[in-house]
Amino acid sequence: MMNTIKQIAKNKCPNCNNGKVFKEGSFFLSFSFIKMHEYCSHCKFKFEKEPGYFFGAMFVNYALTVGEGIVTYLVAHQFFDKTFDLRIIPIISFVIMVLCFVNIRLSRMIWIYMFKNYSL
Numbered sequence: 001m002m003n004t005i006k007q008i009a010k011n012k013c014p015n016c017n018n019g020k021v022f023k024e025g026s027f028f029l030s031f032s033f034i035k036m037h038e039y040c041s042h043c044k045f046k047f048e049k050e051p052g053y054f055f056g057a058m059f060v061n062y063a064l065t066v067g068e069g070i071v072t073y074l075v076a077h078q079f080f081d082k083t084f085d086l087r088i089i090p091i092i093s094f095v096i097m098v099l100c101f102v103n104i105r106l107s108r109m110i111w112i113y114m115f116k117n118y119s120l
């Protein structure tokens with residue numbers, strides 16, 4: 001499990017753990033449009049198995065975003081007197097907007113790893 005999380009964080013191919021999925025070196029510090037390799041440069045594993053394959057990654061992205069929103073709320077509400085202060089909402093919005101670039105790449109990586117053993 002920890003090895004899989006490491007491979008996801010390192011942007012490695014789920015099949016051979018050598019090739020890169022995204023053209024960027026690290027997807028944690030990338031604020032540009034997604035640039036993915038179509039095939040793994042090492043083992044020729046096809047990342048997008050069919051048209052619309054990454055549609056399901058949208059649900060992973062949603063789960064990540066909700067989780068980050070909850071964690072941000074739990075951290076931010078420590079600094080306010082009321083349990084639910086409305087000033088927390090812009091803080092949550094800001095965090096979610098900053099992390100959206102990471103989330104979209106991370107959700108695709110998780111999606112690829114979830115279905116790496118299925119072939120069409």
Ligand SMILES: [Zn+2]
Pocket residue numbers: 013014015016017018019040041042043044045
């Ligand atoms: Zn590979």
